[in-house]
Amino acid sequence: MAGPIDNVVTSGTFNLDGGSFDVDNNVWIVGNDSEVFVIDAAHDADAIAQAVGDRRVKAIVCTHAHDDHVNQAPALADRFSAPIWLNPNEKVLWDMTWPDRQPDADLHDGDVLTAGGIDLRVLQTPGHSPGSSCLYSPELKVVFSGDTLFQGGPGATGRSYSSFDTIIESIRTTLLTLPGDTQVRTGHGDSTKIGDEAPHLEEWIRNGG
Template identity: 40%
Template sequence: MKWNRVPLGPLQTNCYWIEKDQSVLLFDPGEEGARLVKHFEQQGLTVAAILLTHAHFDHIGAVDIVRERFNCPVYLHEKEKNWLTDASLNGSERFGLGKIVCKDGPSNILTKEQVMELEGITLNVLHTPGHSPGSVSFYCKELGIVIAGDTLFQQGIGRTDLYGGSMDVLMKSIHTKLLTLPEDTVVLSGHGNETTIGWEMEENPYLNGF
């Protein structure tokens, strides 16, 4: 089992996948769907599920292409269940990139924090709102990673000026959900390089002294 990352689209949003036994769990396919499909087909891989940390436009642009090719479910938190099909909610209208929407909403709604097992891969689903109301982070203990979306970055935190954002809520999510993970946990963020929980506890200027 291994994880992979590729930045996609004009905002270079990180798309991740966990690969095990030719099956893939795909996180935040933000753009370049044809490129993703071609890669998986060339490698003989099948996308078993798409999991979204949240539904901002730069994280969902390739959902339809991948979903249709592999006929796979899409997981998203209930607080953003309407965002895939609504450009005013997912933010695409605001940035002048045209309406970026999906044909359908998520097939699988995340309603609570839980432990999920998909394709033999165990994920702890952590509700980490603040950047957006339905933001979630996916913690894989076996790989020592947490796919945190736009909640926590290397020496940074997610913006909170978009619809449904809240700085107070974001800081609470980071401190009570992410910083309680083992310090050597690798944080896979929505943009930029990976970091670790321990590094951010010591070096992140937004977290020190909170």
């Protein structure tokens, strides 16, 4: 029996502002034996498709549009006849990678997405990028944080279209209001818990990220 959460780690590059960086990405597959979401289709379409297996992909859900999170979104969307969902404020970043193809539907704060009996509530958390989104499942006690919150601190804000003050506000007012035992499944690296990160907010602010 699969799921409700499967993780595929893929490797490739993140490219922005003229730099290229080697990265390992967490791709999350959420649902049940019949139907799933793919969260952040990164680097290796075949590996992700293998993990999906014969399940229906209801959508390719993008937490944000940095190229390392969306570079396999169209390939997987075509492979599984699934739509791509993304917050519209990410258009400037999406167009850098996919200028000739647009997402199929918009993600907005408060939207509830359902696949395989699992509800994911969209939390708007700008800062790492203009339209960064997290996906919260109260039932699973999990939030998929993209690159907004990691084990040890907020996502990077030193590149174009990012803001440290904005990401701190998003974390303070949205993510840290979730129950402390909520698991944080991140876009890169190890998972953490809201309760483990909350005590360090003021330290992050003092250190400027």
